Amino acid sequence: MIFSRDLPILNAMEPIVGNLFEDNYVKTGILKCDCEKCRIDIILLSLNHLSPHYTSSQAGEAYVKALYLEPQLQSDVLRELTKAVKVIEERPNHT
Numbered sequence: 001m002i003f004s005r006d007l008p009i010l011n012a013m014e015p016i017v018g019n020l021f022e023d024n025y026v027k028t029g030i031l032k033c034d035c036e037k038c039r040i041d042i043i044l045l046s047l048n049h050l051s052p053h054y055t056s057s058q059a060g061e062a063y064v065k066a067l068y069l070e071p072q073l074q075s076d077v078l079r080e081l082t083k084a085v086k087v088i089e090e091r092p093n094h095t
């Protein structure tokens with residue numbers, strides 16, 4: 001079986017979670033550890049607790065932007081990011 005990423009499918013939550021994390025946690029310098037491993041773990045944990053919003057990658061950018069501007073969505077993402085940051089800070093997987 002081949003699991004390829006050739007399908008033009010995008011989970012709009014990926015860039016949105018990434019952006020909100022960057023702006024609210026990475027740039028503000030409030031993370032206990034901002035190594036690559038911790039940052040990815042926080043994003044993955046958040047994404048796993050949020051409903052995906054799939055779009056085709058052609059329509060992607062406009063869709064992501066529209067979704068990004070929804071206050072309800074931003075607050076859901078920030079809530080999950082806050083929880084994920086706490087979990088990873090307590091149990092970091094970095095060595």
Ligand SMILES: [Zn+2]
Pocket residue numbers: 033034035036037038039092094
């Ligand atoms: Zn770390």
